Amino acid sequence: MEVMNRYVTAKNYIEGSPKESDFEIKCSKIVLSAEPGSNDVVLKNLYVSIDPYQINRLKSYSSSQKTSSYVVVTIAPGEIISAYGVAKVVASENPLYKEDDLVVGTTRWADYSVLKASEYVLRKLNSFDMGFPLSHQIGVFGFSGLTAYAGLFEVGKPKKGERVFVSAASGSVGHLVGQYAKLSGCYVVGCAGSKEKVGLLKEKLGFDDAFNYKDEPNLESTLKKYFPDGIDIYFDNVGGKMLEAALANMNNFGRVVSCGTISEYTDPNNKVPPNINMHDMIYKRIMIQGFLATDFLTIFPDFLSATMNLIRLGRIKTLEDISTGLESIPQAFVGLFHGAKANAGKKIVTLVEN
Amino acid sequence: MEVMNRYVTAKNYIEGSPKESDFEIKCSKIVLSAEPGSNDVVLKNLYVSIDPYQINRLKSYSSSQKTSSYVVVTIAPGEIISAYGVAKVVASENPLYKEDDLVVGTTRWADYSVLKASEYVLRKLNSFDMGFPLSHQIGVFGFSGLTAYAGLFEVGKPKKGERVFVSAASGSVGHLVGQYAKLSGCYVVGCAGSKEKVGLLKEKLGFDDAFNYKDEPNLESTLKKYFPDGIDIYFDNVGGKMLEAALANMNNFGRVVSCGTISEYTDPNNKVPPNINMHDMIYKRIMIQGFLATDFLTIFPDFLSATMNLIRLGRIKTLEDISTGLESIPQAFVGLFHGAKANAGKKIVTLVEN
Numbered sequence: 001m002e003v004m005n006r007y008v009t010a011k012n013y014i015e016g017s018p019k020e021s022d023f024e025i026k027c028s029k030i031v032l033s034a035e036p037g038s039n040d041v042v043l044k045n046l047y048v049s050i051d052p053y054q055i056n057r058l059k060s061y062s063s064s065q066k067t068s069s070y071v072v073v074t075i076a077p078g079e080i081i082s083a084y085g086v087a088k089v090v091a092s093e094n095p096l097y098k099e100d101d102l103v104v105g106t107t108r109w110a111d112y113s114v115l116k117a118s119e120y121v122l123r124k125l126n127s128f129d130m131g132f133p134l135s136h137q138i139g140v141f142g143f144s145g146l147t148a149y150a151g152l153f154e155v156g157k158p159k160k161g162e163r164v165f166v167s168a169a170s171g172s173v174g175h176l177v178g179q180y181a182k183l184s185g186c187y188v189v190g191c192a193g194s195k196e197k198v199g200l201l202k203e204k205l206g207f208d209d210a211f212n213y214k215d216e217p218n219l220e221s222t223l224k225k226y227f228p229d230g231i232d233i234y235f236d237n238v239g240g241k242m243l244e245a246a247l248a249n250m251n252n253f254g255r256v257v258s259c260g261t262i263s264e265y266t267d268p269n270n271k272v273p274p275n276i277n278m279h280d281m282i283y284k285r286i287m288i289q290g291f292l293a294t295d296f297l298t299i300f301p302d303f304l305s306a307t308m309n310l311i312r313l314g315r316i317k318t319l320e321d322i323s324t325g326l327e328s329i330p331q332a333f334v335g336l337f338h339g340a341k342a343n344a345g346k347k348i349v350t351l352v353e354n
Numbered sequence: 355m356e357v358m359n360r361y362v363t364a365k366n367y368i369e370g371s372p373k374e375s376d377f378e379i380k381c382s383k384i385v386l387s388a389e390p391g392s393n394d395v396v397l398k399n400l401y402v403s404i405d406p407y408q409i410n411r412l413k414s415y416s417s418s419q420k421t422s423s424y425v426v427v428t429i430a431p432g433e434i435i436s437a438y439g440v441a442k443v444v445a446s447e448n449p450l451y452k453e454d455d456l457v458v459g460t461t462r463w464a465d466y467s468v469l470k471a472s473e474y475v476l477r478k479l480n481s482f483d484m485g486f487p488l489s490h491q492i493g494v495f496g497f498s499g500l501t502a503y504a505g506l507f508e509v510g511k512p513k514k515g516e517r518v519f520v521s522a523a524s525g526s527v528g529h530l531v532g533q534y535a536k537l538s539g540c541y542v543v544g545c546a547g548s549k550e551k552v553g554l555l556k557e558k559l560g561f562d563d564a565f566n567y568k569d570e571p572n573l574e575s576t577l578k579k580y581f582p583d584g585i586d587i588y589f590d591n592v593g594g595k596m597l598e599a600a601l602a603n604m605n606n607f608g609r610v611v612s613c614g615t616i617s618e619y620t621d622p623n624n625k626v627p628p629n630i631n632m633h634d635m636i637y638k639r640i641m642i643q644g645f646l647a648t649d650f651l652t653i654f655p656d657f658l659s660a661t662m663n664l665i666r667l668g669r670i671k672t673l674e675d676i677s678t679g680l681e682s683i684p685q686a687f688v689g690l691f692h693g694a695k696a697n698a699g700k701k702i703v704t705l706v707e708n
Contacts, residue, residue: 056633072637239632261632273629278593278615279410281644283426288642290635 005030007080007110008329013060017337023330030114034093039117041094043087045107049138050332050347052262081109086137097124104137109329111351139346140176140311140318141304143293147259148176149303150296155289156233156257160185163227165246168237168262170197172346177235178207179316189226197344205317219245238263243274256288319345326351359384361434361464362683367414371691377684384468388447393471395448397441399461403492404686404701406616435463438496440488451478458491463683465705493700494530494665494672495658497647501613502530503657504650509643510587510611514539517581519600522591522616524551526700531589532561533670543580551698559671573599592617597628610642673699680705
């Protein structure tokens with residue numbers, strides 16, 4: 001069967017804060033069948049993940065960055081944008097997947113994903129998964145969840161009674177970090193960009209305290225107020241000035257789990273990288289560790305079974321902000337970079353027709 | 355017996371680069387006996403250690419720094435300055451030490467140390483120690499050695515074939531770090547502040563390469579030249595711009611072992627703390643870890659026996675720069691902060707009369 005496949009693409013490389021006008025929706029004709037003997041699969045996408053890190057793939061990099069020892073695989077203007085998602089198999093030459101199977105993994109910001117054998121990693125959903133909304137697969141059970149779990153437990157290594165600070169705490173990763181830390185017996189404070197989000201952290205998610213960073217002109221003294229005994233773990237989703245303020249309040253042997261730099265992606269007032277006081281780093285024996293969730297795929301099964309249990313028992317609550325329809329993707333993505341306006345939790349777009 | 359005890363003291367709190375005129379030599383009358391039943395000891399100091407970190411104890415701290423979670427025990431102007439050293443027991447009420455025992459540990463920049471029971475940590479030298487010059491006890495077998503050993507092995511965790519960069523590489527710690535790293539099968543490049551020191555690193559200490567940072571206007575491209583395949587471990591003794599340049603050249607999973615910030619102590623052009631690119635830190639999964647050797651006292655016996663063996667076998671060479679006489683202490687200390695002029699290796703002052 002031949003269909004018109006709608007997809008989201010960037011009109012240009014993105015500079016600074018992304019705008020809806022940076023994107024457009026295009027169409028191309030595709031055949032809904034996989035090449036015989038090829039291991040290719042064709043998916044009908046049901047839920048797609050909208051993540052801040054995707055902006056790094058939509059930027060143009062200077063040659064000095066390209067020759068660096070890591071390579072961000074960029075997506076050129078006009079190309080189809082890949083994204084984690086949940087999908088239904090419509091055609092498969094891979095014996096592991098058959099028509100109508102539900103899978104989670106490689107999809108596209110598109111109605112359909114036509115995937116070559118080399119292009120995809122997919123997990124077939126099973127009866128355990130079916131006890132939960134499908135959207136959870138790309139949020140709390142997906143890379144957002146793994147990022148929170150691996151970052152906190154494998155990098156931050158919380159001990160009972162320690163004091164944990166989480167920035168962008170109502171975000172897809174932050175809201176889970178805070179709850180995992182609470183379950184570890186830590187004292188947890190989060191910051192977010194609106195009064196409503198602060199309320200959510202304290203009332204729904206069980207954070208010990210929370211504040212709106214936009215109301216705080218002096219972040220260093222704000223953190224001193226919330227952490228009179230200092231910070232042991234800072235789970236950093238934002239970088240910039242918040243990192244400097246957190247470091248000034250760290251305890252001896254404190255750990256900074258560097259997960260994201262969303263304030264540096266887009267905020268023109270926050271373009272200067274943080275100044276790190278190395279004298280403090282040494283005397284307080286502080287560790288700053290950058291990490292990517294993809295380095296922790298070996299713990300994915302443990303993470304998934306633990307987290308499914310906690311969700312089932314109601315001991316972890318997850319926040320999802322789901323928009324409907326392919327055409328809502330640009331707005332959903334752009335909203336990630338506007339802390340105050342965006343909704344809380346994991347941003348997801350569903351392509352399921354009602 | 356009553357004697358006049360000469361000691362070095364600071365005339366004022368030190369600001370910026372220390373000067374000889376910041377110090378003076380004073381005298382006070384002391385009795386060379388310990389109070390009966392007190393556990394006190396009295397030592398005749400033989401070798402005293404001259405270390406860059408001592409400057410942090412001679413500065414005046416602002417109230418915000420005092421309320422931080424670590425406390426530098428400052429030494430006020432006029433007070434006797436404590437230092438690691440080798441000494442001979444002249445009087446002891448502690449049954450562990452008797453007259454004429456040689457000990458290493460708490461001493462003073464003074465002819466004699468009169469030590470209350472609560473004030474000292476001392477290790478009695480034994481027949482193993484006697485196979486080496488006494489000065490080694492405060493250099494390669496003392497905190498300089500432990501700092502190099504613990505920092506490299508416990509924090510940096512080198513693997514065979516990795517690429518290691520050491521700053522202040524001819525210094526008391528750096529010259530040992532480079533040799534330990536070579537023994538671990540690493541490729542090692544050091545930087546130092548004079549042509550002579552660079553020669554020493556390459557010819558005497560077996561570094562794979564070395565350069566004079568004063569000849570290099572662009573440290574980032576200099577490091578790219580010396581490390582075309584990137585840096586895996588940066589053992590940082592200097593902080594500042596060198597740290598920024600090293601980070602720009604780090605490989606994925608690189609580790610920065612933060613040991614010292616000597617360039618930031620004194621260099622007025624280097625007062626701004628380093629800007630850390632957190633995006634790189636995350637994508638390259640870099641760790642920066644501050645540490646103090648005193649956190650690794652549990653490995654002291656292992657460190658000591660391994661290092662004594664390596665010295666005995668000639669597989670590690672140690673550099674010492676020994677001045678004679680109490681009155682040379684101020685000059686020796688001030689010289690630590692002038693990379694080009696100072697001699698290489700561990701700075702020691704001997705008080706032994708010839």
